[in-house]
Amino acid sequence: xxxxxxxxxxxxTASVVWVGRGALEDPRRFLESPSGRWLLVSSRNARAVAAxxxxxxxxxxxxxxxxxxxxxxxxxxxVRSIVDRALEAGVRRDDAFVAVGGGVVTDxxxxxxxxxxxxxxxxxxxxxxxxMADAAIGGxxxxxxxxxxxxxxxxxxxxxxxxxPSASATLPARDLASGLVEAFKGAWIADEDLSTQAExxxxxxxxxxxxxxxxxxxxxxxxxxxxxxxxxxxxxxxxLLNFGHTLGxxxxxxxxxxxxRHGEAVxxxxxxxxxxxxxxxxxxxxxxxxxxxxxxxxGPFPEPVRARETLEPLLVRDKKATSRxxxxxxxxxxxxxxxxxxxxxxxxxxxxxxxxxx
Amino acid sequence: xxxxxxxxxxxxTASVVWVGRGALEDPRRFLESPSGRWLLVSSRNARAVAAxxxxxxxxxxxxxxxxxxxxxxxxxxxVRSIVDRALEAGVRRDDAFVAVGGGVVTDxxxxxxxxxxxxxxxxxxxxxxxxMADAAIGGxxxxxxxxxxxxxxxxxxxxxxxxxPSASATLPARDLASGLVEAFKGAWIADEDLSTQAExxxxxxxxxxxxxxxxxxxxxxxxxxxxxxxxxxxxxxxxLLNFGHTLGxxxxxxxxxxxxRHGEAVxxxxxxxxxxxxxxxxxxxxxxxxxxxxxxxxGPFPEPVRARETLEPLLVRDKKATSRxxxxxxxxxxxxxxxxxxxxxxxxxxxxxxxxxx
Numbered sequence: 001x002x003x004x005x006x007x008x009x010x011x012x013t014a015s016v017v018w019v020g021r022g023a024l025e026d027p028r029r030f031l032e033s034p035s036g037r038w039l040l041v042s043s044r045n046a047r048a049v050a051a052x053x054x055x056x057x058x059x060x061x062x063x064x065x066x067x068x069x070x071x072x073x074x075x076x077x078x079v080r081s082i083v084d085r086a087l088e089a090g091v092r093r094d095d096a097f098v099a100v101g102g103g104v105v106t107d108x109x110x111x112x113x114x115x116x117x118x119x120x121x122x123x124x125x126x127x128x129x130x131x132m133a134d135a136a137i138g139g140x141x142x143x144x145x146x147x148x149x150x151x152x153x154x155x156x157x158x159x160x161x162x163x164x165p166s167a168s169a170t171l172p173a174r175d176l177a178s179g180l181v182e183a184f185k186g187a188w189i190a191d192e193d194l195s196t197q198a199e200x201x202x203x204x205x206x207x208x209x210x211x212x213x214x215x216x217x218x219x220x221x222x223x224x225x226x227x228x229x230x231x232x233x234x235x236x237x238x239x240l241l242n243f244g245h246t247l248g249x250x251x252x253x254x255x256x257x258x259x260x261r262h263g264e265a266v267x268x269x270x271x272x273x274x275x276x277x278x279x280x281x282x283x284x285x286x287x288x289x290x291x292x293x294x295x296x297x298x299g300p301f302p303e304p305v306r307a308r309e310t311l312e313p314l315l316v317r318d319k320k321a322t323s324r325x326x327x328x329x330x331x332x333x334x335x336x337x338x339x340x341x342x343x344x345x346x347x348x349x350x351x352x353x354x355x356x357x358x
Numbered sequence: 359x360x361x362x363x364x365x366x367x368x369x370x371t372a373s374v375v376w377v378g379r380g381a382l383e384d385p386r387r388f389l390e391s392p393s394g395r396w397l398l399v400s401s402r403n404a405r406a407v408a409a410x411x412x413x414x415x416x417x418x419x420x421x422x423x424x425x426x427x428x429x430x431x432x433x434x435x436x437v438r439s440i441v442d443r444a445l446e447a448g449v450r451r452d453d454a455f456v457a458v459g460g461g462v463v464t465d466x467x468x469x470x471x472x473x474x475x476x477x478x479x480x481x482x483x484x485x486x487x488x489x490m491a492d493a494a495i496g497g498x499x500x501x502x503x504x505x506x507x508x509x510x511x512x513x514x515x516x517x518x519x520x521x522x523p524s525a526s527a528t529l530p531a532r533d534l535a536s537g538l539v540e541a542f543k544g545a546w547i548a549d550e551d552l553s554t555q556a557e558x559x560x561x562x563x564x565x566x567x568x569x570x571x572x573x574x575x576x577x578x579x580x581x582x583x584x585x586x587x588x589x590x591x592x593x594x595x596x597x598l599l600n601f602g603h604t605l606g607x608x609x610x611x612x613x614x615x616x617x618x619r620h621g622e623a624v625x626x627x628x629x630x631x632x633x634x635x636x637x638x639x640x641x642x643x644x645x646x647x648x649x650x651x652x653x654x655x656x657g658p659f660p661e662p663v664r665a666r667e668t669l670e671p672l673l674v675r676d677k678k679a680t681s682r683x684x685x686x687x688x689x690x691x692x693x694x695x696x697x698x699x700x701x702x703x704x705x706x707x708x709x710x711x712x713x714x715x716x
Contacts, residue, residue: 011369080434087505090675115473118500118511142476147445153476154512317448 008225015157019218023164032159033096043069043101046127063089082112096121102128110141114156124158127167129179133220138228165213177298178263186220192335194219243329244270250314254305264301272351281330296358366583377576381522390517391454401427401459404485421447440470454479460486468499472514482516485525487537491578496586523571535656536621544578550693552577601687602628608672612663622659630709639688654716
């Protein structure tokens with residue numbers, strides 16, 4: 001069985017994403033290490049996949065470290081502990097990390113790889129649908145800070161990313177649904193056909209049908225790969241990937257991160273952005289209804305915190321706020337998004353207050 | 359007075375180095391910040407220069423932080439404290455750091471700039487001759503780790519570098535001489551004419567004649583800029599800049615860092631590399647004598663630790679050691695260097711044991 005090969009190109013560096021069943025059957029075919037030596041860092045929640053990689057790489061495994069895959073551990077201290085262990089193990093410039101787990105693990109290991117010996121190679125083996133669709137692609141790595149999420153980090157592309165839907169077999173249902181929000185987001189901003197196909201297969205997706213997951217994930221990865229390749233450093237079109245994220249990040253922070261999954265907060269953020277898109281970008285009622293219907297079937301999601309006094313300071317200090325104000329991503333139609341540079345905070349707050357899904 | 363403009367180009371990013379008297383007279387002409395806002399981080403040892411910049415940037419100064427310029431403080435903890443202060447000050451993606459001090463400060467601030475908000479702009483105002491000739495140019499940033507120097511870091515080019523020899527006016531004589539070793543190194547690996555001129559002006563250089571310093575520094579910066587631009591990520595010709603550094607790093611570590619200045623350790627490393635160059639690369643006795651004579655007049659330097667049992671483990675775990683062995687930079691002639699991939703550790707140890715200067 002041959003996984004699909006999708007390339008992400010940034011300047012003179014590139015990632016190759018392998019999507020499909022079989023990517024994990026012979027990992028050495030797809031992972032890359034210049035020296036042939038490996039530093040395996042895996043999530044406690046991904047032991048079955050980690051075991052498969054351990055077996056495949058055993059003879060050349062320099063480090064085998066298990067870490068926690070929780071947002072509270074996504075800190076500079078955890079990066080330091082990974083880096084300490086790598087240096088103690090004698091890591092050299094031509095060795096490569098392999099990160100196995102959800103977005104927290106790929107963010108942490110990618111950042112560690114970015115700074116150890118001023119940057120060595122790494123590979124990502126995402127085991128959550130959210131990480132497969134989004135977090136592991138595109139080279140953004142990083143950690144949280146007391147003052148906000150993802151405030152420290154680096155752009156550092158993994159050499160290879162293995163997206164094998166079978167790795168998500170034991171994922172809790174809530175995480176599956178939350179991850180599917182991110183995968184659908186890729187379709188909604190750039191690929192109407194992909195959305196149409198995935199909408200018609202929503203039951204199969206929710207029952208983890210591997211063919212349906214492979215098709216949606218491959219589509220979402222193609223969307224992200226095309227956007228990232230055209231805008232590696234997040235200055236222009238890459239911002240389209242933030243559809244639903246402006247309010248999503250605020251909802252997530254307002255609830256204290258434990259309350260909503262990232263994808264759930266993004267689902268609420270997308271629903272709110274649909275209202276703004278209708279007013280400002282001419283999004284039709286029928287396109288909007290299609291998206292709301294998918295979100296409703298992926299949900300129900302826990303209620304977000306809607307209070308203005310909580311959301312307003314979070315929006316104002318958004319990392320994406322520049323001297324010019326707070327930009328947002330709007331849909332003109334299903335499959336076509338654009339960035340609007342300065343949407344007043346008041347408009348975001350009104351949309352948050354009245355947002356509904358379905 | 360117009361400083362000379364020298365560009366360092368790496369992929370789609372570039373640094374501009376301004377060399378000469380006058381660069382500090384109107385710093386706003388030369389420093390770059392997309393937002394026009396500045397985060398000033400300066401060394402306790404560079405208060406006069408920091409005061410000049412503070413005055414010039416005062417109206418738009420977001421942060422004004424003084425740190426220690428000592429190797430012991432070149433740690434991830436210091437980077438973290440810089441990053442904390444920047445985030446507390448409300449740093450945005452379009453703001454820029456200005457680092458004022460020696461190589462420790464430019465390494466720390468450059469690394470902080472590389473990771474805060476996944477990378478913001480920074481500028482370097484080196485105040486030591488070593489940093490002017492070498493450390494601030496080329497985008498290598500980083501910190502030390504318990505297991506070795508510069509084991510963590512990032513490649514992150516400063517937007518602008520102001521090399522104004524007047525900034526070194528209060529530099530202790532020992533640091534001046536040590537910095538001149540790095541400046542001469544640039545001439546020796548790539549520019550015989552520059553070396554000939556600087557040799558003839560050695561007394562003027564040691565008495566801090568600004569014209570003589572400007573010419574040598576501009577020449578050394580041109581050499582480094584050309585090499586870095588052709589090999590941004592340290593895979594090929596950039597390694598030529600490590601002339602004298604293989605043993606130099608080992609001498610430095612063997613003495614516990616407090617013992618030898620970096621440039622002094624490199625001076626001993628260069629002297630040892632001359633012997634290996636004579637044997638392996640055909641370096642003539644007269645070229646070798648010219649270099650030894652300059653080193654002797656810059657010295658005398660404190661004696662290095664030569665014991666094999668101390669140096670051998672340091673050489674073996676050199677960051678530049680790959681699976682293939684330990685590479686070294688050899689001179690074929692004054693102004694012409696090459697990398698030799700695998701020089702046996704035994705040869706390095708023998709050269710270290712018998713090294714003399716002059």
